[in-house]
Amino acid sequence: MIDLQLMALLLTPLLGGGLLAVFGSRSWAAELNSLMSFLTFAASMVLTMRVIESGPQVAFGEEFFIDQFNVFLVALTAFVAFTTSLFSRPYMRIEQHHGKLTIGMLHLYYSMYQLFTVAMLVALTTNNVGIVWVAMEAATLTTVLLVSLYRTPASLEAAWKYFILCGVGIALALFGTILLYFAAERVLGEGGNALLWTHLNEVKGSLEPTVLKLAFIFLLVGYGTKVGLVPLHSWLPDAHAEGPTPVSAVLSGLLLNVALCAVVRSKVLVDGSLGTHFAGNLMMGFGLLSVVVAAFSLFRQKDIKRMFAYSSIEHMGLITFAFGMGGPVATFAGLLHMTVHSLTKSAIFFAVGHAAQKTGTQVMENIRGLLQVSPTVGWGLALGTFAILGMPPFGVFASEFLIITTAMHEYPWTTPILLIALGIAFAAIFGKIQPIVFGETTAKPLPHPPALIPVFAHLLLVLMLGLYMPPYLADWYRQAAALLG
Template identity: 70%
Template sequence: MSALFLILGVPLLGGMLLALVGHRSYARDINVVFSLLTFLAACVMTMQVIQDGPQFVWDKQFYIDPLNVFLVTLTAFVSLTTAIFSRPYMRIEQDHGKMTPARMRLYHSMYQLFSFTMLLGFTTNNLGIIWVAMEAATLTTVLLVSVYRTPASLEAAWKYFILCGVGIALALFGTILVYMAADKALGSEHATLLWSNLSDIKGQLDPTIMSLAFVFLLIGYGTKIGLVPLHSWLPDAHAEGPTPVSAVLSGLLLNVAMYAVLRCKVLTDGALGTQMAGQLMMGFGLLSVVVAAFCISRQKDVKRMFSYSSIEHMGLITFAFGMGGPVANFAGLLHMTVHSLVKSAIFFTVGHATQKAGTQVMSEIRGLIKVNPAVGWGLMLGVMAILGMPPFGVFASEFLILTTAMREQPWATPFLFLALGVAFASMLIRVLPMVFGESTLKPLAHPPALIPVFVHLALALALGLYIPPYLDGWYVAASRMLGG
């Protein structure tokens, strides 16, 4: 499939080229061009899958199906809009002396390589390559988080590297256990880590080995998702790295780790014939929602507050997939989509707001709607969307998750309502003064890139009102693949 070759080849080539010219003034435009080419290739591949169905590529090492094709397109789209947003943002950071030419080269090259690692993780059919992609994503993200080279950013990068390095090591052990189960079922000559092959014989996989493997995989990849109590790296990485990095971290990287867990859950459910995997996911997910909601109420840094919001929403997604079933799986996929769109839009507006104020402390950011109405309204609408106000798509997905929980897991419903209520009140009471308070802030030196903000919010609004038939078909087919 030539489109897949471009999806993986374009960002890889872009990373190499920008490693040479990433410090030039035109590097920001090159970064956008490569991201645009990747997105166009993803759209072509999507059309091919719609017309021809799931496809294997390169001797079954890559597999495109309803579960990953829309995630590939979403990743390429958010990467493109983030690259557009970062043009004026990084120029202002350079004017402020935060970004030297060497740091700009590092940022642009690692941005493209980071996109490559995420797309590789989504498209590969090999569980071993998924692990390699997640490890590579960790390494590129460490460099992006530490790009300012301040003591706080270096500390956050090391914390991220150590915690996620331990998590990835646990995921590697889980992957090895999956291979052991395949070896026991098929023999050493036919043992494989190709997910499609393992899915065909999942009923033959040793249940004891697979149950142990899933525990390691959930803890390992759960570290990357930011599930409590494995989440402590995420607020620091969001707060200390550049805002474009926060946008792709929160909106995209967490989805890759969730995707890896879902692939492994399908195998575990088939091998065990029980709800063990789902129960673990519900437990970690519910704990993450509750803890993150109360942590939001204690934050003073705006980027840290929204990072805890990401933990909350990823916990809600994990809980939905843990419940399983067609409705909960559908809701989980929809929530992944709208969360990526809305949270990245919020970080775009937060990036401009913090540049205006020169600080990330919420009490010192006031009156955004008077300084720049587009930034103020963008932040306000984004917050209303992420809090689940109708008619945004987050409301639709949360409504499906909560109603399914009332029917199938009533014990969890009070905790979900409590956590969502606390998060709603805590976030709203902090954002309202930021938007509508009195301010003496001055306009930015360069016009901010606000088109991506309102494009994301418009898409999230549209998904709350109407899901196109082909997108609905993807969600239904992917929900069916996940089973439950």
């Protein structure tokens, strides 16, 4: 049964990509894209219920493995991919109406969107660390085409920069995967079993420590490039600023999580094998550096999408720091922050997309008085900003509170660094967003309010997670945290 459910999850977006490769130029291509994304989300929920009821499962001869950790990310990925597809429908049509996109570009966008979704789902669900690398490479190639969609000099430059930097990162991750296989081959023997994460986890205490250390360094640097960790982050602001807004939403809300999942799985093996905190310390160092550098970089930004891209770097650094600390509370907080960041940041990009589309610019100095121009866009951006800055009662406050209090107890020297960096980020973002939302403008109100149901649906979920977490969801996070040690 698990084989069929997993097949439905992976084949639905693959079929969607094939159909949209053929029919992507039709007038109903946007609706087909949303339909296939909804079916993928439905398949993810069926798979999630199965794992919650029956526990971890293997499928297709152990090549795929589903447990409480990755099925949580599967459900989150499928949900945000679905809501982003709903946002894409009016957004991309307006872009076409403004002459920024042609029918051929839309054709490419819809087909690549589905293939990008399936690449992320394969990377999350596979048990084979080699297939993880292949899926991450596929996700890179599809997003390169999406980032360069506008075919402007700036978008082509951003896509090329993204391709080169992430290509180098993926090459380093491949070397780390080869070293991991080299360490496992001596214990598990030659063959595919030496690449299966479940088998590696069973014998991690017998793996060669020195080789594992070296493998993790390459894996962290390689996949950390995709996460956007400093100093490997320079592709991310350009890709967000120059690509279509729906691509910014799925990059921040989904792809960064998928890459971090690969790092966390590797940490479980390395720290379990060494009996030390080697991998955790490296993750804490990269995470803390990312939070600090991103916070100070926020002040220099003039483009609104670039600013929120640096905010994504800051929050992914915070999540990496939480997973690096390890332990039940920090890991629980990292999983919760993954959830609320994905929901909040995608909602923010939805609102930013509409704001930039209506004003015709992404330069913050030229965007003013959104509440007067469009109250729904203005309030969507304001509430999203309050949420991502960690204002109570939103869920980001709860997860950041757990991370900081755990750091106070376990690593007190990191607490002032985190608090100062978060305070700087708060001042930078709030100072720039306040006139954008509440400032004066001479622009006329929009004749029709834009469709922002995905924005408020995401923010409602983030608010709910800040006020009340259903017991089954809390148990889910606890089980996933236990699996990660």
